[in-house]
Amino acid sequence: xxxxxxxxxxxxxxxxxxxxxxxxxxxxxxxxxxxxxxxxxxxxxxxxxxxxxxxxxxxxxxxxxxxxxxxxxxxxxxxxxxxxxxxxxxxxxxxxxxxxxxxxxxxxxxxxxxxxxxxxxxxxxxxxxxxxxxxxxxxxxxxxxxxxxxxxxxxxxxxxxxxxxxxxxxxxxxxxxxxxxxxxxxxxxxxxxxxxxxxxxxxxxxxxxxxxxxxxxxxxxxxxxxxxxxxxxxxxxxxxxxxxxxxxxxxxxxxxxxxxxxxxxxxxxxxxxxxxxxxxxxxxxxxxxxxxxxxxxxxxxxxxxxxxxxxxxxxxxxxxxxxxxxxxxxxxxxxxxxxxxxxxxxxxxxxxxxxxxxx
Numbered sequence: 001x002x003x004x005x006x007x008x009x010x011x012x013x014x015x016x017x018x019x020x021x022x023x024x025x026x027x028x029x030x031x032x033x034x035x036x037x038x039x040x041x042x043x044x045x046x047x048x049x050x051x052x053x054x055x056x057x058x059x060x061x062x063x064x065x066x067x068x069x070x071x072x073x074x075x076x077x078x079x080x081x082x083x084x085x086x087x088x089x090x091x092x093x094x095x096x097x098x099x100x101x102x103x104x105x106x107x108x109x110x111x112x113x114x115x116x117x118x119x120x121x122x123x124x125x126x127x128x129x130x131x132x133x134x135x136x137x138x139x140x141x142x143x144x145x146x147x148x149x150x151x152x153x154x155x156x157x158x159x160x161x162x163x164x165x166x167x168x169x170x171x172x173x174x175x176x177x178x179x180x181x182x183x184x185x186x187x188x189x190x191x192x193x194x195x196x197x198x199x200x201x202x203x204x205x206x207x208x209x210x211x212x213x214x215x216x217x218x219x220x221x222x223x224x225x226x227x228x229x230x231x232x233x234x235x236x237x238x239x240x241x242x243x244x245x246x247x248x249x250x251x252x253x254x255x256x257x258x259x260x261x262x263x264x265x266x267x268x269x270x271x272x273x274x275x276x277x278x279x280x281x282x283x284x285x286x287x288x289x290x291x292x293x294x295x296x297x298x299x300x301x302x303x304x305x306x307x308x309x310x311x312x313x314x315x316x317x318x319x320x321x322x323x324x325x326x327x328x329x330x331x332x333x334x335x336x337x338x339x340x341x342x343x344x345x346x347x348x349x350x351x352x353x354x355x356x357x358x359x
Contacts (some may be wrong), residue, residue: 010056012056015060017061017064017065033056041066088127090120091111108127179206184343185202185295213268215246270289275333294333306320
């Protein structure tokens with residue numbers, strides 16, 4: 001059966017305090033578009049909030065009571081609406097100061113009165129078509145990025161869970177380290193100017209954290225799962241996993257310049273380094289230790305403490321926090337310790353929620 005229904009017409013919001021001007025513009029465009037009207041800036045903001053991306057275009061006057069066109073543009077910038085909803089200024093004001101300010105605030109075009117029907121129709125159509133193509137392209141790019149990140153995450157988590165199975169560790173260790181790392185990085189970025197990392201990099205570091213113990217593939221399984229205290233030689237073999245992991249990452253035959261791989265290398269090699277230089281394998285201290293490795297090192301320490309291993313029982317959350325704050329698990333960056341204090345109260349709840357999301 002053929003569907004003869006016509007697609008809904010695109011919506012244009014006309015904002016002008018003059019009813020006559022709104023009527024003229026509506027007559028010019030009403031046969032092709034669904035027209036919505038606002039008599040001032042306040043009404044316009046309310047309607048933009050109501051319709052959102054359903055609006056294909058806003059035709060906006062500048063001089064209006066209650067809220068002028070510049071304030072409407074400012075509000076659209078604050079709420080990120082201007083990124084998805086194009087605005088054409090319709091005004092009798094023709095001074096360069098007005099026009100420049102409108103463009104600075106994100107207006108796409110500027111049409112002066114008196115109106116010319118063909119000009120208004122053509123520029124409106126061109127603007128709507130341009131934004132439509134941009135939205136389509138943006139959607140395609142976002143979809144590709146999402147699929148790539150999703151596939152990377154699946155592969156890394158699959159490898160990580162194989163490692164956990166081999167090492168006899170908790171099935172949630174990788175997920176927990178990743179979640180804790182992300183919480184710590186977000187807190188650092190929010191509270192400390194020194195660590196203003198973009199969200200994209202925080203996500204990459206959290207993803208790369210899943211490979212922090214990949215070097216244990218090169219360690220004898222019997223040593224990793226030995227319930228008794230390790231000998232000095234066995235301890236040395238376990239410690240070697242940091243360098244072996246870095247070697248594995250470094251020898252990948254492709255994508256060595258990818259930020260994800262660079263973060264994975266840093267984390268594998270240096271997540272057991274300590275702020276005071278007492279860690280391994282290189283005895284790095286202070287800011288010589290990449291922040292990615294610092295954060296994953298603390299996350300790994302907390303999750304290892306609070307989960308049972310073949311060689312130890314689990315430690316309660318409060319005890320684990322106390323041990324980390326007292327330096328019993330090595331000395332951590334004071335800024336990182338402050339971030340850990342900030343998230344400690346909600347850590348268990350967030351980890352439980354994260355595990356439920358993965359089901």
